[in-house]
Amino acid sequence: MAYTDALQSLKALLATIRDLKAANDVLSWDQQTYMPAGGINTRAEQMATVSRLIHERATSAELGALLDRLDGQLDSETDDGALVRIARRDFEHDTKLSADLVERLSRATALADAVWVQARLTSDWSLFAPHLRTIVELQREMAEQYGYTTHPFDALINVDEPGTTKAQIEQMYRELKVGTLPLMKAIRQQQDDDRTRPLHGQFDEARQEQFGMEVIKRFGFDWNRGRQDRAVHPFCTNFSMNDVRLTTRFDPTWLAPAMFGTMHEAGHGMYEQGVAQRFTRSPLAAGCSMGIHESQSRLWENLVGRSRPFWEFFYAPLQNLFPEQLQSVDLDTFYRAINSVQPSLIRVEADELTYNLHTLLRFEVELGLLEGTLKVEEVPALWNAKVAEYLGITPPNDTLGALQDVHWSAGLFAYFPTYTVGNVLAVQFFDAAVAASPAIPDEMRQGEFGTLHGWLNENIYQHGRKYDPNDLVQRATGRPMDTAPYISYLKTKYGALYKL
């Protein structure tokens, strides 16, 4: 077959796979937003059928033969070259695992998830432990099948962060510990009042929603190519760069979750909306990696949404929406409230400073489990000891401790560090944008975000999966991932907030 014909056949096959994935994503989005409760069983069958058809094509001999025909034929800098490279990586990823392992993993996680829900309700680790033991075994098998030279973690993190290793993650955490633990200790010694009080009270949901939608419209979220719905567990999904769905959840007694949640999901969403249109229906039409994706949500949530320049513009409109609650709260008090540092038992509620300790502790637990040096039944004790060591607080039960996250029951190992990669990269990208356009903070004070959005679009969004994560970071910022700007940002921001 001429290589041009092979390329065309490859694109057609990949487009079919992409269309089926989009269909499955619509089924999943609908399940989490509008599906009546009674629909659950047949929806599960529908998604299983579509998943099976995707898997058949994604691992087909036809796809393998086309990739073999095209290997080395195209300049890797071109779109087509990148397409073949990424398609090859996906194919190897999908075919490396034996069908038997995939099936056992699917069954084990389905069972584990149901038991985890129950264990979490009753705070009973012993219920969940045997299931986690099975899943850890399966993770080790996965690592063997994927292959690695140094550590099984390398094989697993490569799924979400291609090109990243355990050693790099350890280095990142070492630097963060050295850089931020003294800061946290100094803050903890202050023992001041609960700064978050202005965020609690009665806040009408419709007004919260109105505010969030207005904010992300100004960020540059395109409402013609996206929408926002409500879901129990907020998420962002997309069915093309022209159909991006955000979801959020409102707490009528607490202003923070929906407000920052909307900005966070919009960060994911603007990334997907920004992927170049020419990548439509191809595997390049998606974010580069989990860490890069998270950097985009954290950038808009924290670097923008928790910044003082942002609130110099947006605080008056927010006060106007909630005059009774906020008229007597001045801007500085509000700014301190949304940036209060408080050790928290729950990762998803953690502040910017303590957040990474949550992912670090999970990373350390996972290493022990994968290496076999930590037994599943020892996890809660180790967990609690680490929470006490890192955060100075003690979980009263496992529901607020080792049972809080869904990831392990879902078979997601080597995933938590990508959240911290996202935090680190958010600052590195933001700094690069401001270095290129120093007016960005002033624009933020005017409620304008066009320059920042444009820089992200140019340097990150449009490329989709064309470059590997390390390559993308290098191209966008001129150097590899670097924790120094992040540590510097935290020291400056929280030093000022806590007068250190």
Added chain:
Amino acid sequence: MAYTDALQSLKALLATIRDLKAANDVLSWDQQTYMPAGGINTRAEQMATVSRLIHERATSAELGALLDRLDGQLDSETDDGALVRIARRDFEHDTKLSADLVERLSRATALADAVWVQARLTSDWSLFAPHLRTIVELQREMAEQYGYTTHPFDALINVDEPGTTKAQIEQMYRELKVGTLPLMKAIRQQQDDDRTRPLHGQFDEARQEQFGMEVIKRFGFDWNRGRQDRAVHPFCTNFSMNDVRLTTRFDPTWLAPAMFGTMHEAGHGMYEQGVAQRFTRSPLAAGCSMGIHESQSRLWENLVGRSRPFWEFFYAPLQNLFPEQLQSVDLDTFYRAINSVQPSLIRVEADELTYNLHTLLRFEVELGLLEGTLKVEEVPALWNAKVAEYLGITPPNDTLGALQDVHWSAGLFAYFPTYTVGNVLAVQFFDAAVAASPAIPDEMRQGEFGTLHGWLNENIYQHGRKYDPNDLVQRATGRPMDTAPYISYLKTKYGALYKL
């Protein structure tokens, strides 16, 4: 292959097809309810891909071989026997048309639909005419490929009403004309006031919605297995009997459309919800035919929703929702308003009495086109002449005349009569239910519908597609379709309303 193995393979293949159809229906529902405008192109690609995969399976040699193996092996009264029979019919339907014709029809209707929208805006039949000419040619080809002995219409109506013929439809219309034209003439001579005035004014949409949802909950619509959303063109769809979606549209200045629209769509919806659970993921899990389906929506909309017993219970709650608008309107005046007979140019707004004249005129036009005795460019003149003859009014333009319906541009020929079949059967079924349980009207006066819903469930809903339409009518009512009860119903109801 042992026939039991063949049966199992057949069921698995049909379940896959059913799952893919459900996925496509979710994509379509989403497109019409929540999809952002920008998503249209990629959604079209996604649906085309899923449709292609459905078609591949539905016409596959594998399916044909399984059906050949199973033919005559199973008692046709059993579920499995019915499954094989219906699957055979679907397979022959899907394979009889050449791929070439399907493709030409798809292209022609896509083009015709866009032109029809434009022609309707500008009331320009000449724009649409060449496209309709192509579609008529394709309909004739379709009829040839499906095959028929007497008339091409027989082949086409068989798609939606298996076992029905042109001759039966003609007989039905003849009886309706004889039975109802004198009644209409007598009403038209009364020339009284506009009885519909109480339905016009300002009616808050949220309260309209609240009322509709409460009504259909009492009908027996299961909100745990269904929901209601808004769409430009109201419809009902389902992805299983446990996930049924209604859509509606509100007019804030006119009470009737959403109220009766909700009851109408709920009639379709309760039918789908009532199909036996054991038919899940099989081709038996759907309504029996278009006419039977329409009978269920019309039964709840007209026989219940436009009846006096219904309003003896529901009028007070409606007045409470709209006290300003309705407090000075008594029950009889309201009842007259919702049952006002007024010749209308628009079929979908027609009253019960004149509605069938709209479908009759389209039926007659279609026969002329299919037989070649009517030229496409002559349609508007014939249309207007028939509207004048049947309804005594004259369309001022083709937008309100021959261009009003979407069906022809969508390639739906031999479809309009199924609406009238639905009207006729609605009364036949309702009468049979009341004959079995004479307390039904009294229950309606109490806002209770359990006996009626139970009868429909027992005699119609649960069977899905197990029986052919004529067979189902015979089983449920003890005789074939019969216009006499319908004519009698109209004479009694409108005779009283107009004191004739």
